[in-house]
Amino acid sequence: MKFFATPPVHGSLANQVVHPADLCFKLPENVSLEEGAMCEPLSVGVHACRRAEVGPETDVLVMGVGPIGLVTMLAARAFGVPRIVIVDVDENHLSVAKQLGAYRIVQVTTNLEDVGSEVEQIQKAMGSNIDVTFDCASFNKTMSTTLAATRCGGKVCLVGMGHGVMTVPLTPVAAREVDVVGVFRYKNTWPLCLEFLTSGKIDVKPLITHRFGFSQKEVGDAFETSARGINAIKVMFNL
Numbered sequence: 001m002k003f004f005a006t007p008p009v010h011g012s013l014a015n016q017v018v019h020p021a022d023l024c025f026k027l028p029e030n031v032s033l034e035e036g037a038m039c040e041p042l043s044v045g046v047h048a049c050r051r052a053e054v055g056p057e058t059d060v061l062v063m064g065v066g067p068i069g070l071v072t073m074l075a076a077r078a079f080g081v082p083r084i085v086i087v088d089v090d091e092n093h094l095s096v097a098k099q100l101g102a103y104r105i106v107q108v109t110t111n112l113e114d115v116g117s118e119v120e121q122i123q124k125a126m127g128s129n130i131d132v133t134f135d136c137a138s139f140n141k142t143m144s145t146t147l148a149a150t151r152c153g154g155k156v157c158l159v160g161m162g163h164g165v166m167t168v169p170l171t172p173v174a175a176r177e178v179d180v181v182g183v184f185r186y187k188n189t190w191p192l193c194l195e196f197l198t199s200g201k202i203d204v205k206p207l208i209t210h211r212f213g214f215s216q217k218e219v220g221d222a223f224e225t226s227a228r229g230i231n232a233i234k235v236m237f238n239l
């Protein structure tokens with residue numbers, strides 16, 4: 001049995017792969033292969049939501065809105081979160097988040113000196129306490145912002161992996177009893193992801209922005225697009 005995601009295995013980029021049957025989940029009839037493939041990134045969001053214990057009583061902040069920020073937002077909505085404020089530096093990312101159901105969006109800078117004023121801006125945008133924050137970027141600045149913006153007794157879930165070492169003001173976090181939880185990929189998420197897709201609670205289709213065939217050239221183009229493509233969220237191969 002091979003684990004497909006990490007070196008030395010080069011993924012499962014093949015027309016057919018053999019996988020143990022007890023680790024396979026049959027797609028419901030109304031879930032396409034493309035949507036099924038989206039269970040992988042979506043699982044990251046689902047696992048983060050479980051770890052942070054979000055639900056209809058929690059207002060949520062998502063910091064950083066790349067593909068992982070977006071799936072975290074979609075998962076949080078499916079968990080019943082009423083209000084999600086989304087923060088990013090990029091205007092285009094923010095407008096995608098708005099279209100996909102963000103309550104409010106806040107554009108920030110990369111300048112560490114702006115943390116204080118941006119925390120105020122973010123809290124004002126929410127208009128109530130921020131119970132749970134997902135840091136889907138994880139830089140010095142984003143973590144400083146999320147820790148300060150989250151209410152006393154709230155939770156910050158570290159989803160992104162921007163910097164291996166982050167310098168943040170930790171003592172006030174301890175004094176305000178903000179819990180920090182982490183995630184390592186996910187576990188036991190496929191059945192719930194499939195339920196969200198089959199019930200229509202989550203629509204992952206808007207995240208699929210590009211499609212490529214499976215020739216040598218198109219595979220190269222696809223990776224190029226995924227790495228550098230402006231406005232690329234998720235890139236699919238159609239076999």
Ligand SMILES: *[C@@H]1O[C@H](CO)[C@@H](O)[C@H](O)[C@H]1NC(C)=O
Pocket residue numbers: 140163165166167
């Ligand atoms: C994070 O902040 C610390 C302290 O200011 C600094 O030394 C470090 O280089 C920063 N890390 C990155 C990756 O910018």
